[in-house]
Amino acid sequence: MRVLFVCLGNICRSPTAEGVFRHKLREAGLEARVEVDSAGTGDWHVGKAPDTRTRLAAQRRGYDLSALRARQVALDDFSRFDLILAMDGSNLSHLQRLRPPGGAAELDLLLRRYQLALDEVPDPYYGGEDGFEQVLDLIEQASDALLCELKGRL
Numbered sequence: 731m732r733v734l735f736v737c738l739g740n741i742c743r744s745p746t747a748e749g750v751f752r753h754k755l756r757e758a759g760l761e762a763r764v765e766v767d768s769a770g771t772g773d774w775h776v777g778k779a780p781d782t783r784t785r786l787a788a789q790r791r792g793y794d795l796s797a798l799r800a801r802q803v804a805l806d807d808f809s810r811f812d813l814i815l816a817m818d819g820s821n822l823s824h825l826q827r828l829r830p831p832g833g834a835a836e837l838d839l840l841l842r843r844y845q846l847a848l849d850e851v852p853d854p855y856y857g858g859e860d861g862f863e864q865v866l867d868l869i870e871q872a873s874d875a876l877l878c879e880l881k882g883r884l
């Protein structure tokens with residue numbers, strides 16, 4: 731099973747999702763059975779570590795994002811991954827336009843898939859500290875729901 735999280739820059743929301751979900755897989759003893767990655771629809775931050783605000787907020791909750799580096803979504807992601815989960819509607823429509831013929835990955839919005847309080851993870855980049863905490867709150871809830879789904883599918 732392979733899961734890819736996607737946002738715009740791959741330095742705030744999707745690396746948070748990658749780090750949180752990987753942590754939960756490890757706790758559940760499923761790390762070897764599910765491959766997790768993240769990517770951005772944009773290329774501005776390729777090669778960079780997660781945003782310092784993202785990294786520190788995650789670290790305060792016990793998630794280490796320091797080894798992650800941003801990359802842009804690639805066409806072969808649509809065949810390499812089973813499930814591609816977008817953080818917001820703009821990321822999702824970008825992915826829908828980019829999908830090559832034969833790219834069989836299932837595309838969905840992370841929060842909407844699990845009917846959480848919001849449909850989208852708000853972009854925290856230009857906001858204050860609260861935004862980074864909200865990203866973590868939403869992603870922790872979604873990761874629990876995703877783990878539950880994958881346990882049923884594995």
Ligand code: 4NP
Nearest residue numbers: 737738739740741742743855
């Ligand atoms: P992300 O946040 O999509 O959650 O990584 C952003 C990071 C950078 C920019 C926008 C959003 N930017 O405009 O550079």
